Amino acid sequence: MNYYSVKIFVKGELSDGYGEIIPAWLSDYGFDSFTEEESFITGFIPQPDFDEKRITGQLEWIKQQVDITWEISFIPDENWNEEWEKNFDPVLIADRCMVRAPFHQPLPGVEFDLVIMPKMSFGTAHHETTRMMIEFILEQEWNGKEVLDMGSGTGVLAILAVKMGAKSALAIDNDEWAYENAKENIARNNVPEITCLLGDEKLIAGKAFDVIIANINRNILLQQLSEYAAALKQGGIIFLSGFYEEDIPVLMAEAAKFNLHLQQKKVLNNWAAIMVG
Numbered sequence: 001m002n003y004y005s006v007k008i009f010v011k012g013e014l015s016d017g018y019g020e021i022i023p024a025w026l027s028d029y030g031f032d033s034f035t036e037e038e039s040f041i042t043g044f045i046p047q048p049d050f051d052e053k054r055i056t057g058q059l060e061w062i063k064q065q066v067d068i069t070w071e072i073s074f075i076p077d078e079n080w081n082e083e084w085e086k087n088f089d090p091v092l093i094a095d096r097c098m099v100r101a102p103f104h105q106p107l108p109g110v111e112f113d114l115v116i117m118p119k120m121s122f123g124t125a126h127h128e129t130t131r132m133m134i135e136f137i138l139e140q141e142w143n144g145k146e147v148l149d150m151g152s153g154t155g156v157l158a159i160l161a162v163k164m165g166a167k168s169a170l171a172i173d174n175d176e177w178a179y180e181n182a183k184e185n186i187a188r189n190n191v192p193e194i195t196c197l198l199g200d201e202k203l204i205a206g207k208a209f210d211v212i213i214a215n216i217n218r219n220i221l222l223q224q225l226s227e228y229a230a231a232l233k234q235g236g237i238i239f240l241s242g243f244y245e246e247d248i249p250v251l252m253a254e255a256a257k258f259n260l261h262l263q264q265k266k267v268l269n270n271w272a273a274i275m276v277g
Contacts, residue, residue, distance in 0.1 A: 004073065004075065007072075008069075008070045018041075019036045019127065022066075030049030030055070032046060092110070102188070130215060131268065132273035133215050136273060137157060142162075145211050146166070147168065147209060151172070151174075155181070155196070209232060211236060221240055222251065229260060239275055245272040
């Protein structure tokens with residue numbers, strides 16, 4: 001099938017969550033996948049679903065919200081995999097975990113091989129927050145643990161936790177596309193121990209977890225920390241990311257209300273991830 005690509009350049013780096021927000025603003029316009037680079041996002045649309053007037057109108061609306069420019073290109077069918085490969089490189093983390101698309105070859109000797117087709121969902125290990133969360137997961141003991149992955153995106157974090165021995169994982173996202181994408185990736189990685197749900201923090205009421213993972217954004221985390229604390233088993237830990245280093249004091253002030261204290265932090269290009277318990 002022929003495709004169109006829409007390359008969206010964001011002034012400066014893709015900070016303030018625009019790497020997630022812009023695809024969400026375009027989710028109803030025929031795109032079936034996105035890739036993200038340092039200063040631009042590329043969306044891909046099958047030719048039969050491409051409506052340039054409608055898409056341009058939405059891009060003009062987005063330009064009123066954030067400073068962007070864009071380029072639209074036609075991709076003949078025979079170049080589709082090549083285009084994907086140019087825009088989505090496999091990622092090796094800590095020499096132990098490879099996150100790759102189905103069209104990439106596995107790397108011999110890698111302990112954990114995660115096959116992720118991201119489509120429009122967040123979580124490919126290219127973003128600093130996902131990379132740091134994977135590093136945290138690789139450093140933990142998971143045997144027998146019951147895990148919550150809140151705002152699960154592609155499901156990559158829950159998938160890794162189960163591959164490392166977690167007894168079960170609940171992956172929740174409020175975006176329908178992410179929910180469907182996570183289900184596909186769970187099947188692709190053969191981890192039936194993961195349950196996917198479409199919704200928000202209300203779905204964890206009455207449940208209990210040994211480990212809670214939430215890579216979302218500062219404001220959502222502040223709103224939901226009380227629910228996480230209520231669902232955390234005695235002695236459990238929470239991993240949080242999706243915010244900047246300067247946001248840590250605000251998050252820890254909220255966490256302290258629930259007797260949660262900073263255990264460890266990671267910082268990469270001013271993005272932060274923390275472990276609390």
